[in-house]
Amino acid sequence: MANERYEASEVQEMIICRGLHKWFGDFHVLRGVDLVIKTGEVVVICGPSGSGKSTLIRTINRLEEHEKGDIIVDGIELTHDIRNVHAIRQEIGMVFQHFNLFPHLTALQNITLAPIYVRRWPKDKAEKVARQLLERVGIPEQADKYPAQLSGGQQQRVAIARALAMQPKIMFFDEPTSALDPEMIKEVLDVMIELAKSGMTMIVITHEMGFAREVADRIIFFDEGRIVEEAPPQTFFTSCKEERTKLFLSQILHQ
Amino acid sequence: MTTAAEVMKPPRTEVGVWGWLKKNLFGTWYDALLTVGSVALISAVLYGVIKWALTSAKWGVVTTNIKVFWVGRYPYAEIWRIWASVGLFVVMAMVTLVVWKREISRARRAVMITWVVVLLLTMVLLKGFGDNAFIPSVPIGIWSGLMLSLTLGIVGIVASFPIGILLALGRRSSLPVVKVFSTMYIEVIRGVPLITVLFMAMLMIPLFLPPRMRLDLVLRAMMGMTLFSAAYVAENVRGGLQAIPKGQYEAGRAVGLNEALVMGLIVLPQALRAMIPAIVGQFISLYKDTSLVVILGLLDLLGIAKAVTGQTQWIGRQKEVYAFAGVIYFISCSVMSYASRRLEKQLGVGER
Numbered sequence: 001m002a003n004e005r006y007e008a009s010e011v012q013e014m015i016i017c018r019g020l021h022k023w024f025g026d027f028h029v030l031r032g033v034d035l036v037i038k039t040g041e042v043v044v045i046c047g048p049s050g051s052g053k054s055t056l057i058r059t060i061n062r063l064e065e066h067e068k069g070d071i072i073v074d075g076i077e078l079t080h081d082i083r084n085v086h087a088i089r090q091e092i093g094m095v096f097q098h099f100n101l102f103p104h105l106t107a108l109q110n111i112t113l114a115p116i117y118v119r120r121w122p123k124d125k126a127e128k129v130a131r132q133l134l135e136r137v138g139i140p141e142q143a144d145k146y147p148a149q150l151s152g153g154q155q156q157r158v159a160i161a162r163a164l165a166m167q168p169k170i171m172f173f174d175e176p177t178s179a180l181d182p183e184m185i186k187e188v189l190d191v192m193i194e195l196a197k198s199g200m201t202m203i204v205i206t207h208e209m210g211f212a213r214e215v216a217d218r219i220i221f222f223d224e225g226r227i228v229e230e231a232p233p234q235t236f237f238t239s240c241k242e243e244r245t246k247l248f249l250s251q252i253l254h255q
Numbered sequence: 256m257t258t259a260a261e262v263m264k265p266p267r268t269e270v271g272v273w274g275w276l277k278k279n280l281f282g283t284w285y286d287a288l289l290t291v292g293s294v295a296l297i298s299a300v301l302y303g304v305i306k307w308a309l310t311s312a313k314w315g316v317v318t319t320n321i322k323v324f325w326v327g328r329y330p331y332a333e334i335w336r337i338w339a340s341v342g343l344f345v346v347m348a349m350v351t352l353v354v355w356k357r358e359i360s361r362a363r364r365a366v367m368i369t370w371v372v373v374l375l376l377t378m379v380l381l382k383g384f385g386d387n388a389f390i391p392s393v394p395i396g397i398w399s400g401l402m403l404s405l406t407l408g409i410v411g412i413v414a415s416f417p418i419g420i421l422l423a424l425g426r427r428s429s430l431p432v433v434k435v436f437s438t439m440y441i442e443v444i445r446g447v448p449l450i451t452v453l454f455m456a457m458l459m460i461p462l463f464l465p466p467r468m469r470l471d472l473v474l475r476a477m478m479g480m481t482l483f484s485a486a487y488v489a490e491n492v493r494g495g496l497q498a499i500p501k502g503q504y505e506a507g508r509a510v511g512l513n514e515a516l517v518m519g520l521i522v523l524p525q526a527l528r529a530m531i532p533a534i535v536g537q538f539i540s541l542y543k544d545t546s547l548v549v550i551l552g553l554l555d556l557l558g559i560a561k562a563v564t565g566q567t568q569w570i571g572r573q574k575e576v577y578a579f580a581g582v583i584y585f586i587s588c589s590v591m592s593y594a595s596r597r598l599e600k601q602l603g604v605g606e607r
Contacts, residue, residue, distance in 0.1 A: 061509060062508075063505050063508060063509065082513075086511060086513065089508060089509060089510075089511045090511040092509070093509075093510075094506075094509035094510075096502060096505070096506065096509075098502055100500075100502035100503060100505065100506035101506070102503065102506070102507075102521055102525075103525065104524050104525050104528065113510070113512075113520060113521075114510035114511050114512060117512060117516050117520065118510070118511040118512060118516075159506075162510065163509070163510065165510075166510055166511055
């Protein structure tokens with residue numbers, strides 16, 4: 001059934017991917033991914049560029065379409081039914097590498113847009129929540145600025161607030177600090193660490209291993225369209241099994 | 256390294272009128288030559304034109320016929336209706352300006368809706384209906400002069416804008432029927448001169464309508480111009496849409512907006528903003544192209560000018576008449592491009 005929800009006990013598992021395949025033309029990007037994310041879990045995905053890790057999370061909220069396999073988010077199965085797609089997108093907040101703020105709207109309007117038009121909140125309520133979120137990400141004074149007037153770190157924090165405004169159960173971060181100047185990375189990571197500690201379910205694609213060590217429950221090494229290895233941070237860094245993981249780790253840790 | 260950044264005044268030769276002249280007009284010997292040459296040419300032309308305008312030109316042909324230029328054959332007893340419409344427009348323009356300047360965002364939607372109402376209202380007022388004593392019908396067929404030019408221009412602009420946006424969206428649609436229709440429409444119209452479209456409007460539209468329904472020639476000209484301009488607006492809008500990065504669509508979808516909201520709230524506002532110069536350019540050229548309706552036998556500003564020069568008492572006064580018409584066109588087009596520059600500046604806030 002299209003909109004049927006699974007039993008509450010089953011929803012312990014927030015995201016379930018089973019045998020996920022995707023092709024870009026002839027290129028086989030995802031080659032059978034099985035992944036279960038539990039409620040409240042923080043998972044860091046790392047891997048070489050072009051390995052398909054971005055595609056994986058973009059597939060889960062249907063920014064890309066998968067060709068084979070099942071995706072179930074919070075008990076909702078991702079199908080071609082547009083209602084399911086919208087329901088799942090409202091469960092997931094997404095933060096992009098290049099922020100993708102709406103340049104014609106102020107920071108506040110960026111955050112209130114979806115709550116007003118999708119959740120149908122009155123403007124006052126949406127703005128109140130938006131200001132609280134800006135407070136939470138540490139830039140309440142930037143509410144009325146346009147994205148172009150903000151630094152990269154501030155823009156990314158607005159983007160996080162925008163995603164949180166829809167009160168998602170899960171947050172995806174697609175290389176959130178890769179486009180930032182070095183001195184701004186920390187301010188964004190601090191917000192993400194606070195979010196992780198508050199119990200949010202998160203999938204974070206990043207090479208910031210300090211962040212992974214501090215808050216990740218699990219680190220996944222992704223290469224050539226599949227999960228090569230996964231482990232909790234302490235074992236992942238000290239005793240990973242696969243040669244490819246070791247090579248990758250030596251490359252990013254000694255840069 | 257110097258100890259501190261010293262603030263230095265620019266060298267003497269670079270400042271002041273003399274500095275500017277030296278830098279821009281007399282920098283090298285050929286710059287100087289060009290400057291002197293063009294100044295001589297411009298003054299010769301200006302001298303000739305001004306001398307003609309002040310001494311040998313007989314402006315009587317314009318002053319005597321001024322009402323004809325403005326409203327043509329519109330009955331003089333009903334001219335108050337035109338003034339009332341103009342008044343309404345001016346008031347609305349002022350209200351709009353105040354609302355936008357003060358950024359009273361709540362009033363914006365009301366102002367937009369009022370504009371549509373006012374446009375319809377003025378059409379009714381100008382046209383009138385039936386035989387009543389207050390606003391008796393003035394058949395659109397006898398509208399003429401500047402009034403006809405403006406009506407054709409305004410109706411064409413207001414109507415072709417939304418049609419153009421729909422066509423642009425249609426051309427990018429994933430539905431094959433919509434896509435093929437929009438693409439074919441745009442390409443066919445763009446491949447045909449406006450005059451041909453106008454002749455088609457004159458001769459073909461009656462064939463498609465039931466015999467009892469007869470559309471006035473002016474209305475048919477309006478339809479022709481609108482449909483023609485819509486194809487060009489569509490291509491401009493499409494250009495704007497292509498300039499919007501994919502990330503904007505994705506961010507919109509990711510926060511849960513559906514496709515229509517992504518388009519209406521995120522993509523179109525940015526695309527249209529970027530396309531203001533091109534679209535206003537299209538509107539100015541549409542307005543000037545209204546002069547082509549002369550070939551359908553309609554008397555717009557240019558048609559009236561032609562008719563005036565045909566009057567026996569003004570034989571040989573074409574220069575004055577066409578110079579006057581040219582100045583009127585120039586003024587209205589300048590107002591439009593000035594308005595567009597203001598609009599761009601106003602909307603440019605926070606642009607990347």
